[in-house]
Each structure stands twice: as C-alpha cells, then as structure tokens.
Amino acid sequence: xxxxxxxxxxxxxxxxxxxxxxxxxxxxxxxxxxxxxxxxxxxxxxxxxxxxxxxxxxxxxxxxxxxxxxxxxxxxxxxxxxxxxxxxxxxxxxxxxxxxxxxxxxxxxxxxxxxxxxxxxxxxxxxxxxxxxxxxxxxxxxxxxxxxxxxxxxxxxxxxxxxxxxxxxxxxxxxxxxxxxxxxxxxxxxxxxxxxxxxxxxxxxxxxxxxxxxxxxxxxxxxxxxxxxxxxxxxxxxxxxxxxxxxxxxxxxxxxxxxxxxxxxxxxxxxxxxxxxxxxxxxxxxxxxxxxxxxxxxxxxxxxxxxxxxxxxxxxxxxxxxxxxxxxxxxxxxx
Amino acid sequence: xxxxxxxxxxxxxxxxxxxxxxxxxxxxxxxxxxxxxxxxxxxxxxxxxxxxxxxxxxxxxxxxxxxxxxxxxxxxxxxxxxxxxxxxxxxxxxxxxxxxxxxxxxxxxxxxxxxxxxxxxxxxxxxxxxxxxxxxxxxxxxxxxxxxxxxxxxxxxxxxxxxxxxxxxxxxxxxxxxxxxxxxxxxxxxxxxxxxxxxxxxxxxxxxxxxxxxxxxxxxxxxxxxxxxxxxxxxxxxxxxxxxxxxxxxxxxxxxxxxxxxxxxxxxxxxxxxxxxxxxxxxxxxxxxxxxxxxxxxxxxxxxxxxxxxxxxxxxxxxxxxxxxxxxxxxxxxx
DNA sequence: ATGAAAGCGCTAACAG
DNA sequence: CTGTTAGCGCTTTCAT
Numbered sequence: 001x002x003x004x005x006x007x008x009x010x011x012x013x014x015x016x017x018x019x020x021x022x023x024x025x026x027x028x029x030x031x032x033x034x035x036x037x038x039x040x041x042x043x044x045x046x047x048x049x050x051x052x053x054x055x056x057x058x059x060x061x062x063x064x065x066x067x068x069x070x071x072x073x074x075x076x077x078x079x080x081x082x083x084x085x086x087x088x089x090x091x092x093x094x095x096x097x098x099x100x101x102x103x104x105x106x107x108x109x110x111x112x113x114x115x116x117x118x119x120x121x122x123x124x125x126x127x128x129x130x131x132x133x134x135x136x137x138x139x140x141x142x143x144x145x146x147x148x149x150x151x152x153x154x155x156x157x158x159x160x161x162x163x164x165x166x167x168x169x170x171x172x173x174x175x176x177x178x179x180x181x182x183x184x185x186x187x188x189x190x191x192x193x194x195x196x197x198x199x200x201x202x203x204x205x206x207x208x209x210x211x212x213x214x215x216x217x218x219x220x221x222x223x224x225x226x227x228x229x230x231x232x233x234x235x236x237x238x239x240x241x242x243x244x245x246x247x248x249x250x251x252x253x254x255x256x257x258x259x260x261x262x263x264x265x266x267x268x269x270x271x272x273x274x275x276x277x278x279x280x281x282x283x284x285x286x287x288x289x290x291x292x293x294x295x296x297x298x299x300x301x302x303x304x305x306x307x308x309x310x311x312x313x314x315x316x317x318x319x320x321x322x323x324x325x326x327x328x329x330x331x332x333x334x335x
Numbered sequence: 336x337x338x339x340x341x342x343x344x345x346x347x348x349x350x351x352x353x354x355x356x357x358x359x360x361x362x363x364x365x366x367x368x369x370x371x372x373x374x375x376x377x378x379x380x381x382x383x384x385x386x387x388x389x390x391x392x393x394x395x396x397x398x399x400x401x402x403x404x405x406x407x408x409x410x411x412x413x414x415x416x417x418x419x420x421x422x423x424x425x426x427x428x429x430x431x432x433x434x435x436x437x438x439x440x441x442x443x444x445x446x447x448x449x450x451x452x453x454x455x456x457x458x459x460x461x462x463x464x465x466x467x468x469x470x471x472x473x474x475x476x477x478x479x480x481x482x483x484x485x486x487x488x489x490x491x492x493x494x495x496x497x498x499x500x501x502x503x504x505x506x507x508x509x510x511x512x513x514x515x516x517x518x519x520x521x522x523x524x525x526x527x528x529x530x531x532x533x534x535x536x537x538x539x540x541x542x543x544x545x546x547x548x549x550x551x552x553x554x555x556x557x558x559x560x561x562x563x564x565x566x567x568x569x570x571x572x573x574x575x576x577x578x579x580x581x582x583x584x585x586x587x588x589x590x591x592x593x594x595x596x597x598x599x600x601x602x603x604x605x606x607x608x609x610x611x612x613x614x615x616x617x618x619x620x621x622x623x624x625x626x627x628x629x630x631x632x633x634x635x636x637x638x639x640x641x642x643x644x645x646x647x648x649x650x651x652x653x654x655x656x657x658x659x660x661x662x663x664x665x666x667x668x669x670x
Numbered sequence: 671a672t673g674a675a676a677g678c679g680c681t682a683a684c685a686g
Numbered sequence: 687c688t689g690t691t692a693g694c695g696c697t698t699t700c701a702t
Contacts, residue, residue, distance in 0.1 A: 001679065011689045016681060023682095026687060045446045047391060048679030050382045051694045058428070065418050075410045082429035083400050091447065093393070093428045094417035111380045111695090112426065221615040250585070250616040280556040281585040281616055336695065346673045351697060358698095361671060383695030386678045446679090673702080678695105685690075 001042070008036040019044050059085050059304060060095040060113040062127065064120050068188050069219075071246065072275060076293030077119055077141060077300075084301040090114075092301075097127065108136045115304045117141060121152075123190040139304040139316075141296050142192045149315065151307065153299040155273060156319035157193060160289050161200040163324060164242045164270050165208065167287070172333035173240040173268060175211040177231040179252060181245045182216035182223070193273060197244055213238060217248045224251020225258065232259040239333045240268040246278040253282050253329070264331035276325055284328030292320045336379075342371040354379050385446075394420050394639060395430040395448040397462065399455050403523050404554075406581065407610060411628030412454055412476060412635075419636040425449075427636075432462065443471045450639045452476060456487075458525040474639040474651075476631050477527045484650065486642065488634040490608060491654035492531040495624050496577070498659060499605050500539055502622070503575045507668035508603060510546040512566040514578040514587060517551035517558070528608060532579055548573060552583045559586020560593065567594040574668045575603040581613040588617050588664070599666035611660055619663030627655045 005012040010029060017023040018033045025033075036042070050056040061081055063070065082092040093113065108116070114137065118127055121142030128150060131138045140152040168176055178201045180194045198214055205212030213235045217227035227248060231238060232255075243252050249271050253263050261267045263284065271279055272289040279286035303316045340347040345364060352358040353368045360368075371377070385391040396416055398405065417427040428448065443451070449472065453462055456477030463485060466473045475487040503511055513536045515529045533549055540547030548570045552562035562583060566573060567590075578587050584606050588598050596602045598619065606614055607624040614621035638651045 012679095013681085013690075014688055017688085020681080024687065029687080043441060043445045045679050047382060047385045047446045048694090049681070051386050051696090052679075052681040054681095054694070056382060063414065063417075065414060070410060070414065072407075072410075075405060075407075075413070078410075078413055078429060079398065079400060079405065079431065082398075083431040083433075086431050091428045091430075093426045094413060095426075096414065096418045096421050098418075110378050111382045220612055221620075247612055247616070250618075254618055277555055277582055281582070283585075283589055285556075347696085348673055348675090348698080349671085352672085355697080359671065364671080380695050383678090384697075386680090387695075387697040389678070389697095671702100674700090676697105676699090678697085681692105681694085683690100683692090686688085 001044075004033065004036045004040055004042050007040065008032040054111075055114050055308075056112060057089060058091045058093055058113045059115050059117060059301065060093050061117045061119065062095045062097050065096045065098050068120060068186075068191075070120075072278070073273075073291050073293040074119065077297040080294040080297030081117060081301045084298040085305075088301065088305050090301070090305060108134065115139070115308050117300045117304060120188070121192050122188060123192055123195050137304065137307050139300045139307070141300050143317075144192070147317065151303055151315045151317070153296050153303065153316075153318040153320070155193065155291060155296070156321045157196040157273075158200040159319070160272050160322045161197055161242070162204060163321065164272050164289060165201075165204055165210075167270065167324065167330065168240045168242070168268060169208065169210070171240075171268065171330060173210075174333065175213075175235055175238045175240070176205065177213045177215060177235065177238050177241040179215055179217050179224070179227045179231070179241060179243040179245060179248065182218050184216070193244070197272070201242070211235065211238075217243075217245050217252070220247050221251035221254065224248030224253075225255035226251075228252050228255025228259060232256070232261070238267065240270070240330070242270050242272055244272045244274075246271065246274050249274070249278060249286060250282050253286075264329050266334060268330040268333070270330055273322060279325065279327060279329075282329070287327045287330040288325045289322035290325055291322055295320055336377070339368065339371045339375055339377050342375065343367040389446075390449050390643075391447060392424060393426045393428055393448045394450050394452060394636065395428050396452045396454065397430045397432050400431045400433050403455060403521075403526075405455075407613070408608075408626050408628040409454065412632040415629040415632030416452060416636045417632075419633040420640075423636065423640050425636070425640060443469065450474070450643050452635045452639060455523070456527050457523060458527055458530050472639065472642050474635045474642070476635050478652075479527075482652065486638055486650045486652070488631050488638060488651075488653040488655070490528065490626060490631070491656045492528060492608075493535040494654070495607050495657045496532055496535040497539060498656065499577045499607050499624060500536075500543065500545075502605065502659065502665065503577070503603060504543065504545070506575075506603065506665060508545075508575040509668070510548075510570055510573045510575070511540065512548045512550060512570065512573050512576040514550055514552050514559070514562045514566070514576060514580060514583065516580045517553050519551070528579070532607070536577070546570065546573075552578075552580050552587070555582050556586035556589065559583030559588075560590035561586075563587050563590025563594060567591070567596070573602065575605070575665070577605050577607055579607045579609075581606065581609050584609070584613060584621060585617050588621075599664050601669060603665040603668070605665055608657060614660065614662060614664075617664070622662045622665040623660045624657035625660055626657055630655055 116138040217223040274288040279288040451473040552558040614623040
C-alpha cells in the first residue's frame, strides 16, 4: 500500500480512502491512486483490513451435520447465500454444527465472522437462544415458535397449505391426507416446516369442514409407500393427498397404486415445498408448490448485511409463499 | 491476551506459545496459562493471528454458479469438506465463480484463503490453468485431461464403467447402452465425468466385443424419456442400459416401458455415479454404483491441508471407485 | 523455558 | 481534501 502511495505521490491514508471509498477524495487524486494500484497489481489485504476495522466481512452459515439429511433446498441456501454475499462484498463460510448449541462463541468472539445465518430451525431451537443471548447479529432461515424477537426469512407454510387446500377443494375434494416427515424421537421432532404445516393443515381442514388425515413418512420411497398404505387404511375414502417430503413422492404414488387407487382419477396428489424437478420424477408429473430456496438464501444474507451495515436493530420478518406448478397429478374429485 | 498473561504471571509471548503449542513450555506454566484463559473466557482472535502468521486457516471451495445445476453430490462436497476442514482447525468459505477463470487472484493475493478446492472440473479447465500459474495451493475434485501436474481426488470413472459392464456382461448382456448428460454447446461440454465415462465405455465395449450405444439425455425425467426412445431407435435389440444422470433415471425407465420393454426382464438398467436414494425413486429399485461424495470432499481437504502444513510440493492423485448396490433393475439378459 | 520487541498491512481519528 | 500516527491482537525471531 505504501508503494501505491509513493507511486501516486500521496500518503498511505489516501490510498486507504480510495480503496474503501468512505471518504471524499478529489477525482484527480483518485485517478492517480487507481492507476498506481493497477500498475502495481495491488490487492487490498482482507485480513489486515479486518483487523484494523474490526469487521471481517465474513458471514457464517451454520448447518447441522448428522441428524438430518440436507436436500436440494439446503443446497440452494448454500449457493444463493454465497452468491449474494459475494455480490455484497462478503464471504460466506460454512459452519458445521455437530452438537446443538455449538461453539458459536468461537465464531464470533474468535472474530471470524461478522454475523450468522442459521438454517434448519426448530420450534424451540437452542441455537437461536444462544445466538440471542450472545447478542450475535444473526438471521434465521426458518423461525421458532415465537419469532418476534429475531430476524428471519421463511417459507409461508400456512399460506402454502392454504393454497394446496384451495386447489384441491376447488376440484371438489373433501377428504384429504397430509404426508409429513416422520421425525419422532429425533432432535428435529419440532422441525419448523413440519410442525407448522401440520398445524396449518389441521386448523384449515377443521375450519373448512373437511376430513383431514395426517400420516408420517419414513425415509425414501419406501417411507412414502408405507405412508400411502397408512393413509388408505385410516381413510379408505380419501381422494387427495398433500405431501411434504420429496424423497417419498414416488413411494406415495406407487403406494396409492398398490392400494388400488389410480392417480389422479381416484386420488389427487400435490407435493408442497417441492420443485419441478422433484415433481417430474413421478408418473403422472406432480402438481407442486415450489419452495423458494434461492430467494431465502439471498434474502437472509441481504437482511443480515443490512443489519450489519445499517446498524438498524429492527427485526425483519419475511415470509415467502411457494409457487404453484400445475401438472397431471391433481384432478377433480371422483363423484 | 495481555490480561491472560498478567493473570498467569507470564509474558504475552508465552501465552501465544501455549495457545499454538508450537514451542516447548513447562507443564507448570502451561497449566497456569490454561487456567487463566479459562477463567477469563479468553478466545484467540483468528484475524490477528492470521495477520501475524500470514495464514488464515481458511480454505476456499470454488463452485460454479449458473451453467450447471449442482446436485446431491455437490451438496456432499460442501458439507463433508466443511466438516473435515473444521476438524482440522480450518474454515471453508464458499466461493461462487460466476465467470470462468474468475478472480481467484483476489482470493489469494487478497490473503483471504490459504488454499483452494475446485470442483466440477472439465477436461480443459481454465480455472486450473489459472490456479497453477498463480502458484496457488489447490486440490481439484475431478481432474483435467492431463492431471499429472496437479493434486486431485476424483471418482474412478474408468473403473466404475468397468464394474457396471462386468455386472451386466456377467448377466449375459451383450448389447448395452450408455446414457450421459447432454452438455453440447455449454461450457461444460468437456465435463470430466461425462467425457471419461463415455470414453471408458466406448473403449471397454470395443475391447470386450460388445455392441455399445451412447445417447445423450437432456434435463429431468423428460430428458430420460427421450434418451430411452433414442436408444431403442438406435439399437432396438439393446438389453441393458447404464445411466449417469440421476434426474433422468425415472424418465429412462419410463421411456423404456413406453417403448414396450419391461425392466428388468427385457432391459436391465444400472445407474452409475448415483446413490441409494436416487435408485429408490424408481420401480423397480435401481441397481446403482454409488458416488463417494463425502469421501471426495473429505480427502480433498485433507490433501490440501497436508500440502499447506507439510509444505510438501508433491502432488497427490486419488481415485475412488463407486460402490455397487444391487437391486431389482438388473437381471439376466433375455435369451 | 521465557520475555522483549518488532512487525503483519491496513484503518480511522485527528490535525492541518 | 490529504497526511500523521496510533493502534487492531497476535506471532515470531532473538536474547536472556
């Protein structure tokens, strides 16, 4: 930096000012400095800057290891968050949280990251408590039971379930099943998406005077198959199913067929918090409500950066609905 | 740190020594320092340490944005690399490379990362050239056409194809198709996995005196369906297919059926560089050769860290085979 | 085995 | 608008 300063005939401080653009510098001086930087191939040292400014411009994305297999949506969080961070001049480090309420401390008081994004949030998430009590700037992708005190971006599960039910009731369906992931006995038992969707479903079904049946699905296609059997046993007259577990989509459809039901003639199926790709891996192609994975990652980072830079302490609460993609798996209810 | 030193009755330098453990300190002093650290809740500042030691202990994982949808295997790279890095006392930052041959410069001369992991490598990858010429310590997940000069970990595609062919020929198959991703016209046209598998297939089929047909599949299930039609048209007597594109698995099977073939009675199907989960989303469950995603991420990081710490300039070349998982989609060739 | 001290490369008051 | 200067918190010779 000193070399650049010498070459431009200015002081090292002035170089710093033009690099950071946070102080007024005459156009002329700026030009000379810029030229000198280019000629010397100067690169601002991120670490020194971080030490002096007490801001690393690094964001940490905390993700759970073990416990819970991450899916396509998680991947989208990673990539979209990293990309958005990059655009805003930040870096995203992946922080594997092996145990719950992990050493977030090391992260922040260690000075590595300026802020944190947490994902896979449960209704009573110890990590959120910890981050709050440590006063770490953070944004959650997902939300706890009472999220009023935190900043978050999340899928609007309540609305998504409503949309799915609107679609199905619009087709005349009155007996509807909901397939959610089986998380009993794991630390993810109160996983937000599952709990919220199930609650929204039960409430809405009651409000609408429908017959609703909730079944849990284990892992993979086999889980879906069992869920189908379970559903048909508990409500043989069911005419529609909403499923929120992509890797069981195929199994559900297959299980419904094994139970003697045609899809969609006898039973309509709609996958929520899903994607076109997941829906296409089934015959017929599934009607889906697509998860806004990329938006969530992007917005989480934007919100965090704003908090970091704007210094605003106010909490942002953003809910995004899933987008409906119509396909062949939903049809009017049988007479 | 000064406070810790005071409390332990030693100098700040001594504290540094015990923190880093790279210099001999008497057991007694060490104990006092450790106690003082705990009592004061001392956390070593990562940034200051990085500035002074000129090593950030940060690794960058460069991933492509746009161009190429990342899949489950990429997710595994992210998480396993991050976890392994963490275990080794490093951090992993996600580096989105928007354009090819991106500003890797900023990364290293900017001083943020000590080393780089590149993924989604093509046979002639400009990023590899750039990293090499900049003398950046890096490890590739994947390899270029001539990888002798670089360190890499990769799937052993040649062996994987051999394994698939061994399995199929063992069942009596002589006319075999290979379905690979259609990448023509994209910057990923010479994507390593595709090019290597296709080449290995052609070579091995010739060597074994079999009839091999290679078809390209577009995106999603529909791509698989078209590939099936294409394959059946080009070799109506084909009795087995190897597919290396998970999101087309379902379409392929479905397309084979649409073409009047039963799976596996008429045509056996085996998915390579796949996973149990992907294989289960089809009826019958697919026989798969599972990609060692987690191992690759882990090994890449280990190799890079060893290079960084051991100072050894020698290149490591690691090839890992896929693991065979037998299921219902492969059967003896029809008479 | 421990301590003193010179930076690492940059930022941010403060002064001019 | 530009320069001076005192650190940021830690590592690392070099002495002792």
